[in-house]
Amino acid sequence: MKTYKDLPADGGSNIIGQVTQQVNRLQQRLASVRHIVAIMSGKGGVGKSSVTANLASALGLRGHSVGVIDADINGPSIAKMMGVRGQRIDYGDDGVKPALSPLGVKVMSMDLFLKDDETPVLWEAQTQKDAFTWRGTMEMSALREFLSDTEWGSLDYLLIDLPPGTDRLPNLVDLLPNLGGTVVVTIPSGVSQLVVKKSLTMAKKLLNAPVIGVVENMAAYVCADCGKTEDLFPSGHTEEMARQFDVSLLGKIPFDPRISIASDEGSVFVDQHRDTPAGRTLIALAEKIEAFFNHEV
Numbered sequence: 059m060k061t062y063k064d065l066p067a068d069g070g071s072n073i074i075g076q077v078t079q080q081v082n083r084l085q086q087r088l089a090s091v092r093h094i095v096a097i098m099s100g101k102g103g104v105g106k107s108s109v110t111a112n113l114a115s116a117l118g119l120r121g122h123s124v125g126v127i128d129a130d131i132n133g134p135s136i137a138k139m140m141g142v143r144g145q146r147i148d149y150g151d152d153g154v155k156p157a158l159s160p161l162g163v164k165v166m167s168m169d170l171f172l173k174d175d176e177t178p179v180l181w182e183a184q185t186q187k188d189a190f191t192w193r194g195t196m197e198m199s200a201l202r203e204f205l206s207d208t209e210w211g212s213l214d215y216l217l218i219d220l221p222p223g224t225d226r227l228p229n230l231v232d233l234l235p236n237l238g239g240t241v242v243v244t245i246p247s248g249v250s251q252l253v254v255k256k257s258l259t260m261a262k263k264l265l266n267a268p269v270i271g272v273v274e275n276m277a278a279y280v281c282a283d284c285g286k287t288e289d290l291f292p293s294g295h296t297e298e299m300a301r302q303f304d305v306s307l308l309g310k311i312p313f314d315p316r317i318s319i320a321s322d323e324g325s326v327f328v329d330q331h332r333d334t335p336a337g338r339t340l341i342a343l344a345e346k347i348e349a350f351f352n353h354e355v
């Protein structure tokens with residue numbers, strides 16, 4: 059069997075040149091970004107995108123310039139959550155201009171390129187099997203383009219909302235050699251954490267960046283009438299997991315229906331409800347991320 063090394067030439071496409079050019083472009087673009095943070099979890103639906111959107115806004119409220127990339131190419135949700143859905147994408151002299159959230163956070167998502175709610179992202183391939191094989195590669199190419207072709211300007215923080223699963227992590231290492239750290243989101247359920255633990259193992263082993271810590275989402279329910287807090291799941295699992303992996307527990311965000319309502323409306327929960335248990339936890343999370351990069355912890 060022949061490998062790529064046996065190929066006499068690249069058919070004139072100068073593939074090596076193209077790749078080198080892309081890598082250089084990516085490095086140049088990210089040179090003006092101080093800290094890159096990936097928000098991840100092996101588990102789906104635990105609140106990665108909600109935490110990303112609110113953390114980005116909380117950092118913005120604290121005076122930082124912030125960008126967000128929705129790396130969930132097949133199930134993008136950040137644009138809606140951050141109230142930029144429907145904004146027209148403009149092309150500047152030096153790339154694509156990101157959408158701007160009401161709080162001034164720069165957002166890039168595949169959603170901004172889809173023409174309506176029902177349009178899925180389809181990867182063109184000869185067969186479904188090929189489409190499956192190429193999906194990961196194409197997702198990473200799309201992410202690379204989001205990173206390198208967007209006019210980010212100078213940013214204090216660039217947050218990356220990763221899709222569920224751990225299979226993209228190895229590619230992330232190649233793409234982002236200067237990743238600053240990861241935040242792992244979980245819910246308190248022991249069953250969910252079986253999956254989250256796998257992503258923690260992968261992150262610690264594969265990434266050349268530290269796990270900044272774990273965030274427990276949907277930790278408890280606060281009664282809107284009496285203010286009493288009730289656990290939604292048996293508590294203690296997240297503390298145990300954080301101990302087992304020797305990572306910090308950055309905060310416990312209670313279940314608050316207003317988080318979901320705000321996402322659906324494209325308004326920012328943390329801005330509107332700063333003085334609630336969930337709002338305070340999200341602001342404290344932003345402070346902990348700052349402290350991490352200021353080497354205060």
Ligand SMILES: Nc1ncnc2c1ncn2[C@@H]1O[C@H](COP(=O)(O)OP(=O)(O)OP(=O)(O)O)[C@@H](O)[C@H]1O
Nearest residue numbers: 102103104105106107108222276312313314317318
């Ligand atoms: N603390 C919370 N209180 C109430 N609702 C929440 C909370 N966190 C997230 N949600 C809601 O739960 C749903 C799933 O959240 P989200 O989309 O952020 O999860 P995700 O981990 O990004 O999902 P996916 O794996 O599909 O990317 C959303 O409808 C969101 O509004």
Ligand SMILES: [Mg+2]
Nearest residue numbers: 106107130135
């Ligand atoms: Mg998501």
